[in-house]
Amino acid sequence: MPIFEYRCRACGNExxxxxxxxxxxxxxxxxxxxxxxKIMSRSAVSSEGTQARAKQGLRLKNRALRQDHSHEEVKRVAAHAADHDE
Ligand SMILES: [Zn+2]
Structure with a gap:
């Protein structure tokens, strides 16, 4: 089954x-x-070991990105709430 890798144009997430x-x-x-x-799939040319490491790296990167997003979300919600207090 083909696995393709993509990069998000909106947030750069892979x-x-x-x-x-x-x-x-x-x-x-x-x-x-x-x-x-769509970006070039690394898994097509790498061994199982490097695949696993690549996936782990991807997960860590995604988690960091999600944290960034939730942080932004909190700031947006806080700003929104402040608007409504006026
Ligand atoms: Zn995105």
Missing amino acids: LEHLVLESSPAPQCFSCGSHELE
Whole structure:
């Protein structure tokens, strides 16, 4: 089964998408954008060991990005709440 890697044009998040016949269009799980750019899959040329390491690195990167996002979200919500207090 082919696995493609994409980079989100909206937030720069990188994700792997397993392509099945019935698959919906890939979506960034960090910001929800469908604006994804297909990038060269590393898994096609690497061994299982490097694949696992690459996936681990991807997970760590995604987690860091999610934290950034939730941080931004908190600031937005706080700003919003402040607006309504006026
Ligand atoms: Zn995104």
